[in-house]
Amino acid sequence: MASSIVATPAHTLSPPAALSSTKLGAASPSLFLALSSPHSSFPSLTLTCCRNPCFLVSIKQPICRAVAGAAAAEVEDDEEEEEEEVDDGYAKSGSAFTPPTKPKTGKAALPTKRDRMRSKRFLEIQKLRDKTKEYDVVSAIMVMKQMTGTKFVESAEAHFRLKLDPKYADQQLRATVNLPKGTGQTVRVAVLAQGEKLDEAQSAGADVYGADDLIEKIKEGFMEFDKLIASPEMMPKVAGLGRILGPRGLMPNPKAGTVTSDITQAVNEFKKGKVEYRVDKTGIVHVLFGKCNFPDEDLVENFMTIVRSVETNKPKGAKGVYWRSAYICSTMSPSIRLNVKRMLEFKPLTTV
Structure with a gap:
C-alpha cells in the first residue's frame, strides 16, 4: 500500500500520546507521513501507517510548533533577501532609506550659521584679522582701517564689557567725555x-x-x-x-x-566732540571715538581718552575685575579684540 496523508481533525489523539507505541516499532519510519491539523483545539501532527491505515498517532505540540517555526524562519529569510536587493546602485537596509546628498558649496559649506548669513565682502575682510589674537591699541586701529571699504566714511566704535549690573544703583555708569580730536x-x-x-x-x-x-x-x-x-x-x-x-x-x-x-x-x-556713554543692561558700553579716515594718532588719542574716562568713573559698587573685554570695529567691519592689560598700561601718544 502506498503512503498517504490523512487529516482527521475530529479523531486526533490527545497530546499525551507518544511515539513509543509497540505497534509503530514494526514499521519503518519512512512509512509515516505528517500533516498538521488546523481544526483541532490542540495543534498536532497526525501520522498514518501504510500497514495499518486506521492507526493514528498525534505528536506533542512542541514538535508541531518547531515545524511551524522553521517554516516561518524560511519566510523571514526570503523577505530579508528581498530587502537587501540593489536598487539604482544603492543598497536598501530596512524600511528607512536616506539617499545620498550632494556636497555643499559656497556659503552653504561654511561651518557656522552666522558666517552663512554674512556678505561676501564681510567674509573677505574678516580674513585680515586673527580671531584668536588679542591686539594692542595701535595694531588694532591699523587693522580696523584696513578692513574699511564701503562707499561712505565709517565711524570707529569702541565696545567695553564691564563687570557691572545696572539694575543696582551703585553699579550704574553714565558720563560724558570730550574727545580731543572730535567725532568727525x-x-x-x-x-x-x-x-x-x-x-x-x-x-x-x-x-x-x-x-x-x-x-x-x-x-x-x-x-x-x-x-x-x-x-x-x-x-x-x-x-x-x-x-x-x-x-x-x-x-x-x-x-x-x-x-x-x-x-x-x-x-x-x-x-x-563731546560724547555721552552709558552701560546697557548687559554691562556693555558702546561709544564712538572718531571716523576711520582720521590719522592713526588721532584715533589712538580719542580712544585712550575714553578708556581713561571709563576707568575714572568706575562705580562704587563694582567689585573684583572691572574690565572683562574690549573690542573696536568700524561701522561695517568685524570686531577686533584688544589686550585689556596692555590697553590700560598704554603710554602716551609720543610713543605712537
Whole structure:
C-alpha cells in the first residue's frame, strides 16, 4: 500500500500520546507521513501507517510548533533577501532609506550659521584679522582701517564689557567725555531756555532754540536735532516730553551734561566732540571715538581718552575685575579684540 496523508481533525489523539507505541516499532519510519491539523483545539501532527491505515498517532505540540517555526524562519529569510536587493546602485537596509546628498558649496559649506548669513565682502575682510589674537591699541586701529571699504566714511566704535549690573544703583555708569580730536560728525544742537539764555544759545551756534514754542513743536513730532540742552528752569516743562524723548535718548539729564546754566559752554562742547556713554543692561558700553579716515594718532588719542574716562568713573559698587573685554570695529567691519592689560598700561601718544 502506498503512503498517504490523512487529516482527521475530529479523531486526533490527545497530546499525551507518544511515539513509543509497540505497534509503530514494526514499521519503518519512512512509512509515516505528517500533516498538521488546523481544526483541532490542540495543534498536532497526525501520522498514518501504510500497514495499518486506521492507526493514528498525534505528536506533542512542541514538535508541531518547531515545524511551524522553521517554516516561518524560511519566510523571514526570503523577505530579508528581498530587502537587501540593489536598487539604482544603492543598497536598501530596512524600511528607512536616506539617499545620498550632494556636497555643499559656497556659503552653504561654511561651518557656522552666522558666517552663512554674512556678505561676501564681510567674509573677505574678516580674513585680515586673527580671531584668536588679542591686539594692542595701535595694531588694532591699523587693522580696523584696513578692513574699511564701503562707499561712505565709517565711524570707529569702541565696545567695553564691564563687570557691572545696572539694575543696582551703585553699579550704574553714565558720563560724558570730550574727545580731543572730535567725532568727525556734524551734531545738531537744540536749546530749551528763556530770556537771555536764548540769546546765548543763538550766539553759541545752536541749530534750534526756543521755549514753549519749541516744546509744542516737539510734541507735534519735530525731531531735527541730535542733542537737546535745557536750562534748569525749563525742566518742569520738559518733564512732559519724557515719553517722546526718553526712548530716543534725547531727554536732558545733568549726568549727560545736557541740563546746565552755562548754555554757551554746553553748545560748544557738543559741537566740538563731546560724547555721552552709558552701560546697557548687559554691562556693555558702546561709544564712538572718531571716523576711520582720521590719522592713526588721532584715533589712538580719542580712544585712550575714553578708556581713561571709563576707568575714572568706575562705580562704587563694582567689585573684583572691572574690565572683562574690549573690542573696536568700524561701522561695517568685524570686531577686533584688544589686550585689556596692555590697553590700560598704554603710554602716551609720543610713543605712537
